[in-house]
Amino acid sequence: MKLTKSLVGLILLSACCSINVAAQSKKDKKGAVASADSVKKAAPKASIDDKVKGNSKNEGLFTLYQDTTKGTVQLYIRKDQLGKEFIYQSFSMGGPTSLFLNQNMIRTTWVFKVQKAFDKLEFSQVNTSFWYDPNNAVSKAQNVDVAESVFFSDKIVAEDANGYLVAVDGLFLSDKLDQVKPVLPPTIPPGAIFNLGNFNAGKSKYSKLRSYPDNTDVVVDLAYDNPAPLNGGGKDITDARYTRIRMQHSFLAMPQNDYRPRYDDPRIGYFTQEVDNLTSVKVADFKDVINRWNLVKKDPNAAISEPVEPIVWWVENTTPVEYRQTIVEAGEKWNEAFEKAGFKNAVVMKIMPDDAKWDPADIRYNVIRWVSSAYPQYGAIGPSFVNPKTGQILGADITVEWRSGSSTPVFDDLFNSVPGTEQAQQLPLNVKGCANHCTMANELKMQLGAGASMAEMMGAGNSEIKEMHKQFLYYLILHEMGHTLGLNHNMKASIMLSPSEVNNKEITRKIGLQGSVMDYPAINVASDRSKQGDYYTTKAGPYDLWAIQFGYTPFAPSEEKAGLDKILSRSTDPQLAFGNDADDMRSPGNGIDPRVMINDMSNDMVTYAEDRFKLVNTMMGKLKDRYSKPNQSFNELRSRYGLLMNQRMIMASSLSRYVGGVYVDRSFYGQEAKAKPFTVVPKEKQKKAMEVIAANVFAPNAFATDSYLFSYMQLQRRGFNFFGNTEDYKPQNTTLLLHQALLGQFLHPTTLSRINNSGLYGNSYSVAEVMNDLTKSIFNADLHSSVNLYRQNLQTEYVKGLTNVVNNPAGFDNASRAAAFNTLKKIKTSMATAASPDEQTKAHRTYIVYLVDKATVVK
Numbered sequence: 001m002k003l004t005k006s007l008v009g010l011i012l013l014s015a016c017c018s019i020n021v022a023a024q025s026k027k028d029k030k031g032a033v034a035s036a037d038s039v040k041k042a043a044p045k046a047s048i049d050d051k052v053k054g055n056s057k058n059e060g061l062f063t064l065y066q067d068t069t070k071g072t073v074q075l076y077i078r079k080d081q082l083g084k085e086f087i088y089q090s091f092s093m094g095g096p097t098s099l100f101l102n103q104n105m106i107r108t109t110w111v112f113k114v115q116k117a118f119d120k121l122e123f124s125q126v127n128t129s130f131w132y133d134p135n136n137a138v139s140k141a142q143n144v145d146v147a148e149s150v151f152f153s154d155k156i157v158a159e160d161a162n163g164y165l166v167a168v169d170g171l172f173l174s175d176k177l178d179q180v181k182p183v184l185p186p187t188i189p190p191g192a193i194f195n196l197g198n199f200n201a202g203k204s205k206y207s208k209l210r211s212y213p214d215n216t217d218v219v220v221d222l223a224y225d226n227p228a229p230l231n232g233g234g235k236d237i238t239d240a241r242y243t244r245i246r247m248q249h250s251f252l253a254m255p256q257n258d259y260r261p262r263y264d265d266p267r268i269g270y271f272t273q274e275v276d277n278l279t280s281v282k283v284a285d286f287k288d289v290i291n292r293w294n295l296v297k298k299d300p301n302a303a304i305s306e307p308v309e310p311i312v313w314w315v316e317n318t319t320p321v322e323y324r325q326t327i328v329e330a331g332e333k334w335n336e337a338f339e340k341a342g343f344k345n346a347v348v349m350k351i352m353p354d355d356a357k358w359d360p361a362d363i364r365y366n367v368i369r370w371v372s373s374a375y376p377q378y379g380a381i382g383p384s385f386v387n388p389k390t391g392q393i394l395g396a397d398i399t400v401e402w403r404s405g406s407s408t409p410v411f412d413d414l415f416n417s418v419p420g421t422e423q424a425q426q427l428p429l430n431v432k433g434c435a436n437h438c439t440m441a442n443e444l445k446m447q448l449g450a451g452a453s454m455a456e457m458m459g460a461g462n463s464e465i466k467e468m469h470k471q472f473l474y475y476l477i478l479h480e481m482g483h484t485l486g487l488n489h490n491m492k493a494s495i496m497l498s499p500s501e502v503n504n505k506e507i508t509r510k511i512g513l514q515g516s517v518m519d520y521p522a523i524n525v526a527s528d529r530s531k532q533g534d535y536y537t538t539k540a541g542p543y544d545l546w547a548i549q550f551g552y553t554p555f556a557p558s559e560e561k562a563g564l565d566k567i568l569s570r571s572t573d574p575q576l577a578f579g580n581d582a583d584d585m586r587s588p589g590n591g592i593d594p595r596v597m598i599n600d601m602s603n604d605m606v607t608y609a610e611d612r613f614k615l616v617n618t619m620m621g622k623l624k625d626r627y628s629k630p631n632q633s634f635n636e637l638r639s640r641y642g643l644l645m646n647q648r649m650i651m652a653s654s655l656s657r658y659v660g661g662v663y664v665d666r667s668f669y670g671q672e673a674k675a676k677p678f679t680v681v682p683k684e685k686q687k688k689a690m691e692v693i694a695a696n697v698f699a700p701n702a703f704a705t706d707s708y709l710f711s712y713m714q715l716q717r718r719g720f721n722f723f724g725n726t727e728d729y730k731p732q733n734t735t736l737l738l739h740q741a742l743l744g745q746f747l748h749p750t751t752l753s754r755i756n757n758s759g760l761y762g763n764s765y766s767v768a769e770v771m772n773d774l775t776k777s778i779f780n781a782d783l784h785s786s787v788n789l790y791r792q793n794l795q796t797e798y799v800k801g802l803t804n805v806v807n808n809p810a811g812f813d814n815a816s817r818a819a820a821f822n823t824l825k826k827i828k829t830s831m832a833t834a835a836s837p838d839e840q841t842k843a844h845r846t847y848i849v850y851l852v853d854k855a856t857v858v859k
Helices: 007-029 036-041 137-142 319-333 335-340 442-456 462-484 505-511 542-550 560-572 605-620 623-625 635-654 684-696 704-712 731-746 749-761 767-782 787-807 814-831 838-854
Strands: 055-058 061-069 074-079 085-094 105-117 121-126 147-161 162-166 198-212 213-223 241-255 311-315 347-351 365-373 384-386 395-403 662-664 676-682
Touching: 007 147, 007 462, 055 198, 061 198, 074 137, 105 147, 105 384, 137 767, 162 662, 198 442, 213 749, 311 319, 311 384, 311 635, 319 347, 319 462, 335 542, 442 462, 442 605, 442 623, 442 635, 605 635, 605 704, 605 838, 623 635, 623 704, 635 704, 662 787, 684 767, 731 787, 749 767, 767 787, 767 814, 787 814, 787 838
Parallel strands: 311 347, 311 365, 365 395
Antiparallel strands: 055 061, 061 074, 074 162, 085 105, 085 241, 105 121, 121 147, 147 162, 198 213, 213 241, 384 395, 662 676
């Protein structure tokens, strides 16, 4: 290509300019005139004001800026907040109840901090599980093997002299803070549980932003898409393909006060923050701290003083007007317990005005909320959220489901409170929020329905039923508020009084019907109306007063240990009996102490249950006349029958725990306890429990009073609600469920192993003898007559259970397998001599022999 002179000149001029610029750059490095590149680098950065222009501002603990056009949010963090610890708390504010995403469900709590890493801000979770003695050299290596958890990191958008601005859509409109979608184990087949699908950030949005000096709340609507759902969910799922969940993310300032943690003790039941001491070699030297409010006396020198800041509760204006005053009265009942700890008016109850401007979801308020869900999972729940480092309770809410708290009982046709049947109805415990739910309201509601039915059939009028409901509501609020004060369950509290004392109002109005309101009691219905006492306790019991005294009595640091030891020394008092559901006594095999059980009452459950069986059998004969009403279907009759049948089931389940049971005492050495830590239930009591079950559940005539009802047990047709199943009532299914639950307990490997192990320290009721008694009660009564359908099912299930013991190589110990093998041989022999007067009985016994032969054949 031929270049013109002018073009050559231009190239030379450009080269000269380049050389000159290079030279200038070198001079610039020496402090000479700035180069063009340097000028470019020195261009002013966008300021925070530029980045938040046109944004709405929420100023508080953290300042939030929201673009009023796009809805995007940026967070301003002050430089003096870097490296400091804050508390994160999540709440579900509405979503599928099947996933426990109900309104106001308290979920995840942890400590976090924000740090600057070059041009980014990192949000990381702080591990609070360990404690190191600062006086021990090992503490210099604390947390060296604790993995760091950075849950969010993003570039700094802008900064000023005081802080940094960072975009946080990727934090709040995501699962980074609290993983909403449950992670299900592979054992659950696709479609078994409603599946949210995949998170859709584009359809997610902010619902509400709030920021105050000590907390910042961000409420978001998270969208999930599932184009081809295998499970459409219930009626609360509008369209299973598109689901939105409302969540609240709250950032809280770490409390700065003189609060002193109080350490946990196994003789009393508080919720705790578990902390391992990694600078101790002592046995069981934990640093677990209890959850409690920070109550400080206005007058430290007074024996009883009002607190500087009481625990204030608001009854939400969604609560039915007719129940509000009862709820206020019930909450104030806790003040008796706090007086034992030195506080007057520690609990203050208020009613939220109908024209209130504040949001009940604002965590600065403790609110008793009343909701109505299509499928209530818990009935009522009373959780709190705490400082994980100290156990200080920072806030709480109680949520009551309308269908659990109303005066009209909800009649459940399914027997979902029977121990041993829960697993098929619950989500896996790794679904956040499921593991520690209080289901007391559901249990209580079924008890109320059964109690109302029995009382009405014995002549109780409307005023009596209203009083029963008032006591029920009292108990419900007392129980859930107890949780918000830090107390966990006490399923042993119902053993305080004898069967003859539970209906003595002179006793129950003074100390309560049971030791604690933290139990799940059976409704106390007397078979003799003239002797009827309280249906539920309506005051905090002796254990509750003692527990609050332990948790809240203020002590000077030098006096605390001696003061607490003095309080704890009373743990051997029978009125202070304690046993929680840590080992879930509702599941077969679990819960070794039969007194630590739900739906029981009195210190002689065998006598109490026997009386309840008689009452239920009597009421069955009156059921049709009382609940067959003109111009009404038979749906209520069927439901009322279910409630009474449920009473049989829970009585039998409570009694079954006595067979192979071991009483537990948690008093410490030196307390002069009357009992050893483990004491076998006396053989005569085990056998008596077995006899009551045999007479009322296993006997051929156990359900004879019910048979006239079955031709009337018709569900009310609604659309095509019988599709896929026939509408006739199936009584054998009901009794089969009961029989399976009991056999599941008796033949559970843990139960059988406990019977054998306890034989080494006092139990003389061997597995072989237990099986012998079971065999007699299940086979002997009809060996020479026809076997009815109930007994055919029972005998078949029993043989199948024994077969499982013999042929299952894992889980069962040798002594149990030997006893089961021998029992099967006896059953086969008895079948050979049994008379079979009809073809069905003959067929049944032939099948039993076939099952035994299959089980005992040498392989």
